[in-house]
Amino acid sequence: KSDGKKTKKEGKDAKLNSEQLLLEEAKELPPVPLSRIWDLQKDNLPLIVIGCLGSLTSGTIQPIFALLYSSIIYTYFNPDDNALRAGINNYVGYFFLLGSCALLAALTRIAIFVGLGEQLTRKLRFLSFQSTLRQTMSFFDDPKNSVGRLTTRLASDATLVKGATGDSLGLMLEGFSSLVTALIIGYTASWRLALILTAIFPLLIAGSVFEFKRFTRQTKTANKSTERGGEILGDAVTAIRTVSAFNLQQDMVALFDDSLIQPLEEGKRRAMIQGIGAGFKQFVLMNAYALTFWSGSEFIKRGELDFKSMMRVFLGFTVASEGIGRITGSMPDNVKAQAAARSIFFLIDSSNEGTDVDPMDDENGTKLDAPISGNIEFRGVSFSYPSHPELKVLKDFSLQIENGQTVALVGESGSGKSTVIQLVQRFYDSSSGDILIDGRSIREFNVTWLRSNMGLVQQEPMLFNDSVQYNIGYGVKSTVKP
Structure with missing residues (x-):
């Protein structure tokens, strides 16, 4: 509210x-x-x-x-x-x-x-x-x-x-x-x-x-x-x-x-x-x-x-x-x-129309026919938010998560926990290093297809001014209409 x-x-x-x-x-x-x-x-x-x-x-x-x-x-x-x-x-x-x-x-x-x-x-x-x-x-x-x-x-x-x-x-x-x-x-x-x-x-x-x-x-x-x-x-x-x-x-x-x-x-x-x-x-x-x-x-x-x-x-x-x-x-x-x-x-x-991070582009980038296994790897990732480039949120960060693992990122406020999730979703791109899913860089994937294969529940969820059914299923485009 x-x-x-x-x-x-x-x-x-x-x-x-x-x-x-x-x-x-x-x-x-x-x-x-x-x-x-x-x-x-x-x-x-x-x-x-x-x-x-x-x-x-x-x-x-x-x-x-x-x-x-x-x-x-x-x-x-x-x-x-x-x-x-x-x-x-x-x-x-x-x-x-x-x-x-x-x-x-x-x-x-x-x-x-x-x-x-x-x-x-x-x-x-x-x-x-x-x-x-x-x-x-x-x-x-x-x-x-x-x-x-x-x-x-x-x-x-x-x-x-x-x-x-x-x-x-x-x-x-x-x-x-x-x-x-x-x-x-x-x-x-x-x-x-x-x-x-x-x-x-x-x-x-x-x-x-x-x-x-x-x-x-x-x-x-x-x-x-x-x-x-x-x-x-x-x-x-x-x-x-x-x-x-x-x-x-x-x-x-x-x-x-x-x-x-x-x-x-x-x-x-x-x-x-x-x-x-x-x-x-x-x-x-x-x-x-x-x-x-x-x-x-x-x-x-x-x-x-x-x-x-x-x-x-x-x-x-x-x-x-x-x-x-x-x-x-x-x-x-x-x-x-x-x-x-x-x-x-x-x-x-200034929009991203025609770029590899255009969320409305369904053609640019790779889409896998086989389902994603879920192996995620961070290789020497460094990142600063564009609004504060002088502050390093992640510096040479590496992490490997295997399919089926349950992983919790624990740390004080501002340590980069949410940043890790946002980088996987390609809300931002890392300054250096790379992030791989099933052994392939996430930069290769079509960003719309990539995000459609993820489920995310945020700490402070935002609700649209609509029915409960719509808010639960708005990510399923074929079944829920606004």
Whole structure:
């Protein structure tokens, strides 16, 4: 039960900090080209093309709406009632048609990209879990590969990767299409006024980039303090009997409260940065609107512009700024997607697939037709755990066990008793020397076949969350199903 509680605790802690940890850990991992993520989607290329077309079409809806809106306003200045009625009726039809196109375009973008994103998540979770089970025991000895971290890669990281190819991509394409279409409309109406307003765009982009970078930096800093709080919480729950026995509840609460101070301060800073960034962008927009009407009035006085064209530029600029917002708003999702991809593909690439210790490889290595007799021999075996290579657990160890013998390994804690069993199972390979079964090196045998010929009852058995029958017979693949 204690192992089960620890697993749940680590999983919750890791999920709490997963996105904060992600950017920090990704720096230490090799970059993943975007093409590798797209390779997982290559079977869906026709759907991706349709989704991109839907996104680009959806991006043109708002600029076209701005164009129609500026025109319908000008129609109301017509003093002829019949002409006014006819003009309005025409625009009503245009708006209905535009709404129908918006419905189809949005449906296409969301249905395809969200669906493909979920498919990608499923593939990555499958590959991650498969690669996790293919790792050597030394992989799990590394604290970075705790149960919580590995659970997070399956639960959160795989979901974040779809930000590079899922709906976030659709939103970026939509924003790009909206920006380009709005600029075309604005420059067509009045290139002079549009050029003046285009000079404002770098300020909007700078505000978004500043907000994003500062927010990312503050998130990384907040991670360390949040992680400390998770450790205190986990330790207190795991050792609740000890905490209760020594009346340490108040002390643990005080420690946990102290650990929350820094995250609180970092949260306030993030809120301030977000407020400054959002306020700055609104300030720039409002001043851009003021500049539009002031400059437009000057051009109108000189006869270089009419009211309808000025409104087209104004509304086009408004839509273009929204397009910039969609593009910059997708930046955090793309950064998280790249970081998550590094984590997942590093796990996949570090698996033992295709090696002689791949537990899912049923072909590599020797399988004996005759049953194993059970003669085991250690010849000058030396071994150190990969996590502590400086500590020799076994040094020039030799032992011979004949078929039918009952052998007990007796020694103090840390003397290598369990290590001997793990070496026979090829959970680890010895640094030097060799281990033989029936006169043949265990390195020659197929590792899956080798382990299937062994029976092991551990000192602290782990039970799967299933029936007693399943837990007794899960090693017999032909008779017991999970």
